[in-house]
Amino acid sequence: MDYGLIGKIEKAKRYAEERDRIEFKQFEVTFEGENNDHTVTYNEGIWHCNCDFFQTRGRCSHTMALETILEGMVKIARVD
Numbered sequence: 662m663d664y665g666l667i668g669k670i671e672k673a674k675r676y677a678e679e680r681d682r683i684e685f686k687q688f689e690v691t692f693e694g695e696n697n698d699h700t701v702t703y704n705e706g707i708w709h710c711n712c713d714f715f716q717t718r719g720r721c722s723h724t725m726a727l728e729t730i731l732e733g734m735v736k737i738a739r740v741d
Contacts, residue, residue, distance in 0.1 A: 706736035
């Protein structure tokens with residue numbers, strides 16, 4: 662039995678429960694919308710989505726959903 666690996670698995674479980682240890686700096690995701698797929702990016706607190714609504718309002722259902730999912734792991738969104 663690999664006791665070193667067992668210890669790492671336990672540590673990973675603890676880390677997964679301690680979400681405040683994680684802060685995303687940047688990422689890109691494909692969001693499967695009802696009509697089309699959309700590309701959402703996050704970079705140091707700034708969200709961007711290629712959907713039409715975001716282009717006019719600076720927020721959209723895709724970015725708000727990701728904010729909810731990642732609550733506490735991303736900075737509060739700024740709109741440029």
